[in-house]
Amino acid sequence: MVSASRKYCNPAYITAQPLPTLSIKMVALLLLFLTFPAVFGKDVKCPEGFQHFKRTPTAKNNHTKDWCLGIFRADRLDERDRARSVCANHNATLSLPENQKESDFIAAFSTKHNISEPHAVDGQTSPRCASRVYKAMKEDKHFNSSAVKGECNLNNKFFLFDDVNTDPAFVFGKFSYPPPNRLSSFATVNEPKVYHFAACLSYYPQYNPTNATNPGDAATSYCAGRPIGKVDIEHDFASGQPEIKSVICGRYPL
Ligand SMILES: *[C@@H]1O[C@H](CO)[C@@H](O)[C@H](O)[C@H]1NC(C)=O
Ligand SMILES: *[C@@H]1O[C@H](CO)[C@@H](O)[C@H](O)[C@H]1NC(C)=O
Ligand SMILES: *[C@@H]1O[C@H](CO)[C@@H](O)[C@H](O)[C@H]1NC(C)=O
Numbered sequence: 001m002v003s004a005s006r007k008y009c010n011p012a013y014i015t016a017q018p019l020p021t022l023s024i025k026m027v028a029l030l031l032l033f034l035t036f037p038a039v040f041g042k043d044v045k046c047p048e049g050f051q052h053f054k055r056t057p058t059a060k061n062n063h064t065k066d067w068c069l070g071i072f073r074a075d076r077l078d079e080r081d082r083a084r085s086v087c088a089n090h091n092a093t094l095s096l097p098e099n100q101k102e103s104d105f106i107a108a109f110s111t112k113h114n115i116s117e118p119h120a121v122d123g124q125t126s127p128r129c130a131s132r133v134y135k136a137m138k139e140d141k142h143f144n145s146s147a148v149k150g151e152c153n154l155n156n157k158f159f160l161f162d163d164v165n166t167d168p169a170f171v172f173g174k175f176s177y178p179p180p181n182r183l184s185s186f187a188t189v190n191e192p193k194v195y196h197f198a199a200c201l202s203y204y205p206q207y208n209p210t211n212a213t214n215p216g217d218a219a220t221s222y223c224a225g226r227p228i229g230k231v232d233i234e235h236d237f238a239s240g241q242p243e244i245k246s247v248i249c250g251r252y253p254l
């Protein structure tokens with residue numbers, strides 16, 4: 001929960017000055033320095049409900065230096081459009097942790113609020129790669145996104161993102177089983193055989209009430225969400241997936 005702001009207020013710098021040389025003028029200057037941080041453009045602030053994180057700018061995260069992450073709770077957030085809308089209502093987009101520090105923030109929130117379910121995070125299989133998964137399912141072949149070459153490799157464009165400001169490599173490194181890892185199909189005599197797989201990304205910070213510092217685990221869920229009420233067996237495919245009652249949203253600082 002430590003904000004990286006106020007870097008300019010370095011106590012080492014202040015105490016390094018020999019005291020007698022601290023004239024009134026210098027004290028006044030220091031006070032000014034401390035009172036109007038905004039003037040110096042270094043005090044990064046996030047809106048209420050968001051936590052500030054420093055990021056290492058790279059080509060993979062749109063050169064993002066400062067990012068705000070917020071975790072918001074509502075029911076049925078495995079429905080991707082609900083999760084997306086919660087973020088939109090906070091002037092943010094779906095997002096995901098980019099490093100261990102951000103993951104630890106999510107873990108601490110989970111511990112504090114007793115959340116053992118995964119969180120909805122940014123990332124959804126592209127339609128082109130989804131069609132390749134359906135083809136593999138039809139041919140009874142295993143589709144391993146860590147092994148396939150080209151566009152639909154996990155580290156390439158297997159997932160598309162709502163937001164460009166996060167490098168997904170950290171979360172990708174947390175899959176204990178490469179996606180797609182939740183699949184089902186349904187067939188009856190007179191209907192076409194229908195394939196489903198979990199195309200939306202979710203994230204467990206590895207909830208542990210006594211230890212919030214832990215490795216985390218990437219997972220997937222059916223973007224349609226768990227069915228509400230009673231449905232026919234064809235539309236029951238997502239009923240066994242974990243509930244998702246929180247979503248990770250991200251935005252630029254204020
Ligand atoms: C990428 O970063 C630039 C510069 O910070 C920003 O103006 C732009 O909106 C970002 N792109 C997207 C798609 O968010
Ligand atoms: C979102 O942005 C609008 C327009 O700037 C503002 O009026 C509103 O209060 C913001 N909402 C939240 C939840 O930050
Ligand atoms: C946390 O959740 C577990 C299982 O969902 C429940 O048994 C327990 O009472 C909850 N603890 C608190 C403090 O709410």
Ligand SMILES: *[C@@H]1O[C@H](CO)[C@@H](O)[C@H](O)[C@H]1NC(C)=O
Nearest residue numbers: 142144145146147148177178
């Ligand atoms: C998927 O492919 C990767 C890379 O070739 C391999 O290490 C891994 O064991 C494969 N996983 C499964 C479940 O087949």
Ligand SMILES: *[C@@H]1O[C@H](CO)[C@@H](O)[C@H](O)[C@H]1NC(C)=O
Nearest residue numbers: 208210211212213214215216
């Ligand atoms: C918390 O978990 C991390 C990672 O699993 C481990 O390295 C650390 O020793 C644990 N801390 C405590 C106090 O158990």
